[in-house]
Amino acid sequence: MDLLERIEWQSSPQETRRDASPQxxxxxxxxxxxxxxxxxxxxxxWDYTAVGNNGNPQAYFQYPAMMVPRMQGDIIDALRGVxxxxxxxxxxxxxxxxxxxxxxxxxxxxxxxxxxxxxxLLCRVKTAPFAGAKFTAALEQVxxxxxxxxxxxxxxxYVNRVKWFTTDALIELSKLQRxxxxxxxxxxxxxxxxxxxxxARLASNSRTTTYKLHIRTQDDIEARNKAxxxxxxxxxxxVRDMYVGxxxxxxxxxxxxxxxxxxxxxxxxxDMRDRLRCRKADLLVSSPPYxxxxxxxxxxxxxxxxxxxxxxxxxxxxxxxxxxxxTHAIDSASLGGLLKGALDREEEVREWSTNLTGLLDDPxxxxxxxxxxxxxxxxxxxxxxxxxxxxxxxxxxxxxLGNRSVAGxxxxxxxIVKDFLLGLGCEFIDAHPRAIxxxxxxxxxxxxxxxxxxxxxxxxxRA
Numbered sequence: 189m190d191l192l193e194r195i196e197w198q199s200s201p202q203e204t205r206r207d208a209s210p211q212x213x214x215x216x217x218x219x220x221x222x223x224x225x226x227x228x229x230x231x232x233x234w235d236y237t238a239v240g241n242n243g244n245p246q247a248y249f250q251y252p253a254m255m256v257p258r259m260q261g262d263i264i265d266a267l268r269g270v271x272x273x274x275x276x277x278x279x280x281x282x283x284x285x286x287x288x289x290x291x292x293x294x295x296x297x298x299x300x301x302x303x304x305x306x307x308x309l310l311c312r313v314k315t316a317p318f319a320g321a322k323f324t325a326a327l328e329q330v331x332x333x334x335x336x337x338x339x340x341x342x343x344x345x346y347v348n349r350v351k352w353f354t355t356d357a358l359i360e361l362s363k364l365q366r367x368x369x370x371x372x373x374x375x376x377x378x379x380x381x382x383x384x385x386x387x388a389r390l391a392s393n394s395r396t397t398t399y400k401l402h403i404r405t406q407d408d409i410e411a412r413n414k415a416x417x418x419x420x421x422x423x424x425x426x427v428r429d430m431y432v433g434x435x436x437x438x439x440x441x442x443x444x445x446x447x448x449x450x451x452x453x454x455x456x457x458x459d460m461r462d463r464l465r466c467r468k469a470d471l472l473v474s475s476p477p478y479x480x481x482x483x484x485x486x487x488x489x490x491x492x493x494x495x496x497x498x499x500x501x502x503x504x505x506x507x508x509x510x511x512x513x514x515t516h517a518i519d520s521a522s523l524g525g526l527l528k529g530a531l532d533r534e535e536e537v538r539e540w541s542t543n544l545t546g547l548l549d550d551p552x553x554x555x556x557x558x559x560x561x562x563x564x565x566x567x568x569x570x571x572x573x574x575x576x577x578x579x580x581x582x583x584x585x586x587x588x589l590g591n592r593s594v595a596g597x598x599x600x601x602x603x604i605v606k607d608f609l610l611g612l613g614c615e616f617i618d619a620h621p622r623a624i625x626x627x628x629x630x631x632x633x634x635x636x637x638x639x640x641x642x643x644x645x646x647x648x649x650r651a
Contacts, residue, residue: 215270216648219584220618222266223646227620234259234622234644245434248427249310249386249494251284252399252485255475255588261290263473263586263644268294274584278469280460280575281476283487285311291473292449293438299469301458304518305511306385306491308457309503313382315453316375318435318444323379326371327428330380331421333367334360344496351403352493354413357391360420365497377502383427385494387420392493399490401515457504459521460571468580475588476571478601480524480564484592488518523571524564531559533566540569541607543600550597557595569608576612582651585614590624590642602643609647617646 226233236256246257264287268274277291282300288311291298300311342349343362353361364387368380393409395402404412412419438444458464478484492515500507511517519525538545544565548558579585589602606616622642 215582215651216615216617218270219267219646219648222270223618223620226262226266232623234620235624237623245430245437246284246286246289246314248313248382248430249284249306250389250396251306251310252487252490253475254284255286257286257290259588260287260473261293264290264294264296264471267471267473267584267586271584274470276468276470278472278575278578279474280464280472280571280578281474282311282455283307283475285314287473288453288455289314292451292453293443295450297451297453299454299456299466301456301460301464303457303459303511303521304487304491305457305495305498305500305503305507307487308455308507309378309382309385309498311453311455312504313378315449315455316378317446317448318431318438319376319379319447320432320435322376323428323431326376326380327383327424330364330367330371333370334363337363337366339363339366346496349496352392352394352401354393354409354416356413356416357420360417361388361391361497364420364424369499374502379431380424381498381502383424384497386427387423388494388497389490390423391416391420394493400486401489401492455504457507460574461523461567463574464578466578469578469583470580471583472575472579472585472587474575474586476568476605477523477564478590478592479594479599480560481519481522482516482525483560483594486519488520488522489515491518523567524560527559527563530563530566534558534562537562537566537569540611541565541604543603543607547597547599552595553597554595557597561594561599565604568605572605572608573612576609576614576649579649581649583649584617585609585645585647585649587645587647588622588642589645602645606645606647613650614647615650617648619646620644 236259247254264277275296277287277296277298279287279298279300282288282302284307285300288298288300292315298315300315302308302311339362340359341362342358343365344358349358361384364384368377368384371377371380390396393404395404435444435447439447443449454466456464481487488511492512495512500509500512511521534548538548544561547553548561576585587605589605591601592599602619606619610616620643622644624640624642
């Protein structure tokens with residue numbers, strides 16, 4: 189079934205007025221002023237250094253580079269302060285679902301897409317009606333069933349399973365997996381899978397200080413294997429407690445009705461390089477990848493080990509299980525993941541951005557770096573085009589972007605994306621720099637260099 193047939197945005201009395209979006213000459217100035225009022229009083233407003241130790245209440249699973257919830261909420265509030273009729277929020281690179289939750293907390297409808305199955309699982313759980321009591325009861329039953337399970341059968345047959353999990357961890361996780369598979373309904377199973385995913389991540393032999401799969405030392409593995417059963421269950425219990433705490437807090441704030449957000453959420457496993465057919469959205473708030481996953485943040489590698497245990501059909505109908513056939517499959521399916529024939533698109537890419545052309549013209553840029561840059565930005569531009577197509581005329585766009593380094597050259601991603609959007613019929617409004625002391629991401633790797641700041645790019649689809 190086509191997405192167009194599945195998604196029907198909620199309508200409202202303001203529907204006609206929203207579709208005839210603001211066309212006044214001062215609309216751009218009003219949006220610009222809404223953001224600058226915040227930075228006029230505090231130039232470091234968007235850094236959120238004061239919330240650095242508060243944690244992320246949405247972090248059921250430690251997904252890479254999660255955004256600051258308060259920041260996304262402030263972005264939405266600033267835009268709705270200019271146009272209160274904004275109702276439909278779209279995040280084409282939904283990640284862990286931060287934007288979607290902040291939109292739902294404000295009574296908005298939201299739609300999120302991503303290519304990573306772990307992202308889809310997290311987004312579905314975070315935007316669904318809360319079920320804390322059912323989750324708690326189901327988790328107790330899972331623990332009880334696992335205690336009575338005497339089977340030594342292992343739940344995954346991945347060729348390198350003994351490399352990434354100790355025997356004790358494999359046995360315990362297999363018992364929990366079998367118990368979860370017995371739980372109904374699917375909504376409760378998804379909650380359990382999220383808790384299980386975090387436990388599997390922590391129980392693996394991969395270092396948790398990096399998002400790439402890096403094996404621990406043997407001494408470290410042996411030390412961590414002690415009491416692995418309790419560590420796994422404690423991890424799942426922490427997710428449950430966080431979830432129940434969120435349900436209680438949101439309920440006290442009056443943001444839930446019968447345990448559910450007032451707005452509707454639509455989550456789709458989708459590659460934004462392909463056209464997305466659905467009703468028009470009122471605003472786009474997102475943080476696209478800063479480069480191909482192989483040389484920036486390996487979202488796919490980070491998700492791979494937990495996903496080995498989770499049936500694809502429990503995540504999303506029709507999910508392609510080839511995405512977990514090996515450690516690199518998800519990252520290869522992401523933007524810039526396929527390099528073959530990339531340079532055939534170089535002339536096309538040059539036409540879209542003078543800033544990217546300037547970078548590609550650098551004679552010191554190695555060929556392999558050129559290939560990766562062209563592959564990524566060609567994919568990103570196609571994704572942005574399809575994202576803009578989903579927006580109604582006059583819809584605001586706010587993107588959080590990072591300028592990484594490639595082969596020692598700083599990549600002006602913010603200006604390249606600005607070029608792309610201008611060419612796609614959008615208007616520039618403003619840009620705000622921000623430090624990223626709290627965003628959980630790799631600040632350095634051998635390919636991408638150091639990145640300690642981001643740019644918040646504010647634009648609008650032409651009315």
